[in-house]
Amino acid sequence: MTTLATLPPDWRTWPLPAQERLLKTLRTAARKRKVTTRPQWETPGHLAAAIEPTTIQTPALTLIDQALIEVAEGRCDRLIITMPPQEGKSTRVTTIGPLWMLTRNPDLRIAIACYAQDLADEFGRNIRNHIISNDGTDDTLDLGLRIAPDNGAARRWRIDGHRGGVRSVGITSGLTGKPAEMLYIDDPIKDMRDADSKAWREVVWSFWQAVANTRLAPGAPVVIILTRWHEEDLAGKVLAAEDAHRWKVLNIPAQADHDPNKGETDPLGREPGEFMVSARGRSLEQWRQTRVAVGSRVWAALYQGRPTPAAGDIFQRDWWREYTSPRWIERPDGSCWAPGADEVAMSWDMAFKDTDGSDYVVGQVWARYGLELFLLDQVHERLSFTATCAALREMAAKWPQATLKLVEDKANGTAVINSLRRQVPGLVPVEPDGSKEARARAVTPFIEAGSVYLPAPELCPWVGSFRDEHAAFPNGSHDDQVDACTQAINRMLLAPILAGDLIVEADELDDELDAFEISSY
Structure with missing residues (x-):
């Protein structure tokens, strides 16, 4: 293999285009050699900070990192993560999470499913762009991954030299191709209107039963990330199914609402009534204002992770x-x-x-x-x-x-x-x-x-x-x-x-x- 040490002694006398081609070949070969010694990041949070040093790491995101490590190490194969909206869970779990998994195992076939194809494509595109933008050139971070030149579409791409990559699908789409070796389902329900639609909830449940489950490779872990809109959303349904015991649930409410007298604890170790540290910098007063503005039903569902059905007509x-x-x-x-x-x-x-x-x-x-x-x-x-x-x-x-x-x-x-x-x-x-x-x-x-x-x-x-x-x-x-x-x-x-x-x-x-x-x- 030609290296800088074994260059032809007269290469500097070559025509300029020939010199540039030779140097480009050497740089490409050097990058490929780097890929064989891919860097490792201890947690998804460490990887996020390496990509973007201004990343805010809250106690809630640290807890999510720990849960994702359990999945990566095979100690958990069914994980549900619920947390208030706009607190960084989707970026950490469904963008950085798959990227972190691929740095550990570039042969891993990952699938991402969302309520709409456009949203799923956005996740796939963001992961792909992180790889493209962090290849070690121009003093950038080198993730040790490259996108295969013949397989780089936003909704379906592969790691160069490996069989792993990412497929992105909407809930109403099929999950065709090779079996998924890891599945992320992020926000299968768009909003309260869809949540209150029994027909849409059945579409989501049918996707889980007839599509997702049938396309999982043996032992493939599943991570569901969502804000709880309805008691019979996907999280509610899987937790009411016969295999509910398989699921680990990480619910991080905006405000601690546990009952210590019953032996209950808060995942973040907070006292009852204490609000979470916000990735967006929300103050105590802003949390209180949000609670009043959204109303009790939305607060209980989206912010506390404990949805209640539409009000009945008997008890006010x-x-x-x-x-x-x-x-x-x-x-x-x-x-x-x-x-x-x-x-x-x-x-x-x-x-x-x-x-x-x-x-x-x-x-x-x-x-x-x-x-x-x-x-x-x-x-x-x-x-x-x-x-x-x-x-x-x-x-x-x-x-x-x-x-x-x-x-x-x-x-x-x-x-x-x-x-x-x-x-x-x-x-x-x-x-x-x-x-x-x-x-x-x-x-x-x-x-x-x-x-x-x-x-x-x-x-x-x-x-x-x-x-x-x-x-x-x-x-x-x-x-x-x-x-x-x-x-x-x-x-x-x-x-x-x-x-x-x-x-x-x-x-x-x-x-x-x-x-x-x-x-x-």
Whole structure:
């Protein structure tokens, strides 16, 4: 091979065009030799900073880097990443991510899918352009990669001398050709309008089932990156499927909303209520302004990663009253007591499979003061039968004042009652009467009249989920908290009034009570 050391001694006497051709050949050969010793970057973030030194690295992006490393090292083959919009997730995951993977393995066949072909093309083009612009010439960074001269279109290109490269497709397109050895799905839903379209959600789901899954090579990892628009978007559907256990979910909410009392933690290690460090430099006040401007539904979905369905027509958010000081005292033995309460009771809705797609077990503690009802405590988890029994025993020990324990008398509830009847006193089976909606509508006059109080989020962080589920009912995916709530209000407020045990003035009770056709339980 000709090198600078072995140049013909008379090469400088050659015609100028011949000299230039020779030098060009030598430079090309030198670059190819560099490719055989490709540089390595520890994380996608390190690569991003090498390409663009002004890259901002937030704690959220560091967490994403760690998740992508797990994928690259084979420790995770199904990853969902959700984070607020415009915080750098797509650039880091779907542009820098594939580029970083190719620097590690230029033979890797990568596919990128988006809601539209144009967006997918943009990702493919950006990755390709980074390779073209960083080839070591003119003192640029050398990624150690070259685009094959005969295969460099934006939506489908290959690494020169290797079989790896990138294909970019829209959700409605086919994923033809060689099997994908890694798949990125970035924003399969464009906006709220598409998210609320059941037809489009089915298109996305069909792409995943019939196109993406069938074109994956054995062992190929999949990374889904999205802002959550709808509870039945692609992330919601795969997490409700039988293989949901395969997926690692990295949800980084704009504002920490975990409940430490339930053992929950924030992925960034924040305190409840703390906002994330923004890649765009958003201040605390700007985060708050955004939360107000976009509204509760969009905030919960796009910014918190916990979408709720369109509002239902039964429970209005502004009907609930709120209390900000504890209505209970904690005693030396760890139990709780509600001073002055006329009645304290528990209400349980049972469903135990202990899987991600199953319903929740819900146990609530309510205290009645005259004609006002206060929610004091709640268990809301997916539990096995054994764990459900343990949770009920623990709640009974924590709230000894709650001598009445209402348990919906369906298959699961009956099993719990039979198992615990001799261990936990006061278990009362409740036979549901009428539809869920009918039972809910029967108690709404009390809520609308301001007779039902919920704890402020500072007291009980789980109350946000309670409010969301009621606001979505009956359109939501889950109604377990609704069932337990209506069961309690029905038994503690409505039934005593209908039975004459609670005396109220006529103007204190909505005329709708006259039309109630519901059992005392």
